[in-house]
Amino acid sequence: MESNAVVWFRKGLRIHDNPALDYACRGSSHIFPVFVLDPRYLHPDPSAFSLGSARAGLNRIRFLLDCLLDLDSSLRNLGSRLLVLKGHPEPASVICQILKDWNIRKLCYEFDTEPYGQARDRQVTDFASQLGIEVFSPVSHTLFDPAEVIKKNGGRPPLTYQSFVALAGKPPDPLAKTYSELPPVGNVGNVELLNIPTIEELGYKDIEQEEFSPFGGGESEALRRLKEVLKDKEWVANFEKPKGDPSAFWKPATTVLSPYLKFGCLSSRYFYHCLHSVYLTVGKHTSPPVSLVGQLLWREFFYTVAFGTPNFDQMRGNKICKQIPWKDDDKLLVAWREGRTGYPWIDAIMIQLKKWGWMHHLARHSVACFLTRGDLFIHWEKGRDVFERLLIDSDWAINNGNWLWLSCSAFFYQYHRIYSPISFGRKYDPDGKYIRHFLPVLKDMPNEYIYEPWTAPLSIQKKANCIIGKDYPRPVVVHDKANKECRKKMGEAYGKVGSVEEEDNVAASESTAKQKRKRRT
DNA sequence: AACGCTGTTGCGTAG
DNA sequence: ACTACGCAACAGCGT
Numbered sequence: 001m002e003s004n005a006v007v008w009f010r011k012g013l014r015i016h017d018n019p020a021l022d023y024a025c026r027g028s029s030h031i032f033p034v035f036v037l038d039p040r041y042l043h044p045d046p047s048a049f050s051l052g053s054a055r056a057g058l059n060r061i062r063f064l065l066d067c068l069l070d071l072d073s074s075l076r077n078l079g080s081r082l083l084v085l086k087g088h089p090e091p092a093s094v095i096c097q098i099l100k101d102w103n104i105r106k107l108c109y110e111f112d113t114e115p116y117g118q119a120r121d122r123q124v125t126d127f128a129s130q131l132g133i134e135v136f137s138p139v140s141h142t143l144f145d146p147a148e149v150i151k152k153n154g155g156r157p158p159l160t161y162q163s164f165v166a167l168a169g170k171p172p173d174p175l176a177k178t179y180s181e182l183p184p185v186g187n188v189g190n191v192e193l194l195n196i197p198t199i200e201e202l203g204y205k206d207i208e209q210e211e212f213s214p215f216g217g218g219e220s221e222a223l224r225r226l227k228e229v230l231k232d233k234e235w236v237a238n239f240e241k242p243k244g245d246p247s248a249f250w251k252p253a254t255t256v257l258s259p260y261l262k263f264g265c266l267s268s269r270y271f272y273h274c275l276h277s278v279y280l281t282v283g284k285h286t287s288p289p290v291s292l293v294g295q296l297l298w299r300e301f302f303y304t305v306a307f308g309t310p311n312f313d314q315m316r317g318n319k320i321c322k323q324i325p326w327k328d329d330d331k332l333l334v335a336w337r338e339g340r341t342g343y344p345w346i347d348a349i350m351i352q353l354k355k356w357g358w359m360h361h362l363a364r365h366s367v368a369c370f371l372t373r374g375d376l377f378i379h380w381e382k383g384r385d386v387f388e389r390l391l392i393d394s395d396w397a398i399n400n401g402n403w404l405w406l407s408c409s410a411f412f413y414q415y416h417r418i419y420s421p422i423s424f425g426r427k428y429d430p431d432g433k434y435i436r437h438f439l440p441v442l443k444d445m446p447n448e449y450i451y452e453p454w455t456a457p458l459s460i461q462k463k464a465n466c467i468i469g470k471d472y473p474r475p476v477v478v479h480d481k482a483n484k485e486c487r488k489k490m491g492e493a494y495g496k497v498g499s500v501e502e503e504d505n506v507a508a509s510e511s512t513a514k515q516k517r518k519r520r521t
Numbered sequence: 522a523a524c525g526c527t528g529t530t531g532c533g534t535a536g
Numbered sequence: 537a538c539t540a541c542g543c544a545a546c547a548g549c550g551t
């Protein structure tokens with residue numbers, strides 16, 4: 001008797017530790033491993049501010065295509081294949097169609113906590129239940145089920161990392177199952193199957209950019225990279241996130257496993273399990289929040305808060321987000337986005353983002369602080385949009401969580417601690433190797449001036465072939481002045497006195513304090 | 522209700 | 537290279 005199952009891949013682009021795949025195989029005569037290409041994610045959008053689609057920059061599109069090629073190849077090694085479908089008019093309706101066309105009994109896919117995924121999956125589950133099709137959607141993207149953690153906490157997400165860790169406990173083990181063969185693919189009938197497209201086939205032609213992300217996608221690459229990381233047990237055991245060097249780029253100071261976790265090429269449960277095995281073989285190791293396991297728990301923390309907080313990705317209507325009157329200034333925003341702020345450290349990071357789709361965590365902090373509370377006082381949502389598009393690891397919950405953090409809108413509130421766009425980079429890379437690589441226009445600027453080229457005498461600028469104001473921009477703001485103004489505005493937004501001499505502010509802050517008290521009672 | 526403690530990753534200076 | 541301190545001072549949480 002025929003029993004057909006669909007494995008719907010979205011994230012979770014892997015064979016290992018894949019409960020949806022595992023369940024689909026059980027008792028099924030045929031399985032249909034499906035991926036739906038979403039044109040909005042893939043096809044060129046000329047109106048976007050960078051090369052890419054409406055949703056993603058070219059680096060992430062390329063990364064996704066790598067993932068699909070690798071997944072298809074792994075499935076083929078097991079006697080199956082990836083069925084790539086055209087996502088017209090949208091992915092959910094395509095899935096509904098094949099459930100009927102292929103006489104499906106079981107639909108299996110990994111649970112997705114993002115609002116976009118939730119809405120999409122609701123459509124499909126509603127349809128499937130009308131047809132009496134069994135839907136299996138396990139939580140396997142994260143270590144824990146965000147809904148369960150929230151329930152354990154009395155219905156509200158924990159708002160501090162420590163309380164989250166205390167609540168979370170031990171994550172489940174990864175599935176140990178390996179396959180030698182999968183059930184065969186069933187008859188697809190008249191449904192049109194696509195090849196996994198190349199970048200050129202998608203319509204990206206005459207690409208001028210000369211440097212692309214050095215990180216390739218796919219489960220095989222993820223597992224290779226993981227193995228490489230785990231080989232150096234001392235490094236794993238002694239890892240402390242805040243101590244990493246953000247200017248290291250040929251040999252990054254972190255694992256660069258985030259893009260693989262984002263697409264689910266690497267199972268977070270398997271990663272966690274491997275880290276614990278290393279910890280067992282070494283005597284001493286670092287601990288959360290700074291350790292590698294700690295990093296995985298940060299991911300869980302943000303997933304949980306994001307899942308339990310309405311309007312998590314915006315300021316308005318977001319209960320945990322400080323309401324701050326950010327400035328609207330498109331000129332400054334574009335200068336930041338395009339790496340033209342005149343601060344080489346900031347601009348080099350933004351160029352690395354554009355070219356590589358990845359930069360070190362602390363580099364992200366530098367530019368996020370600069371855009372928001374540090375210098376430009378521009379809305380964190382604008383910066384979030386740029387990261388979301390360009391990062392190969394951009395992840396809805398984590399990206400928004402970190403922008404809330406860095407802008408002192410939630411989780412972190414010490415707005416006097418501002419990253420200097422000059423000295424922060426210099427303490428890691430006094431010779432400016434990082435800047436020279438990503439901003440070659442400054443490659444001959446002497447070390448003395450590489451972080452502040454506008455202070456170089458004209459003779460030096462000429463000798464370095466880089467005239468400030470012509471070949472490289474002057475600073476868009478004066479940091480010493482800008483960061484003082486930002487602190488003042490932050491103070492006002494927090495309902496405190498911005499400066500002592502302004503009586504109005506004192507009165508205003510007292511009245512908001514009163515209102516606060518009133519609201520609480 | 523007021524207070525102390527804590528918080529992944531600031532800067533500049535002194536020793 | 538490393539640590540300690542002043543700077544000026546935040547919110548959340550627990551007592």
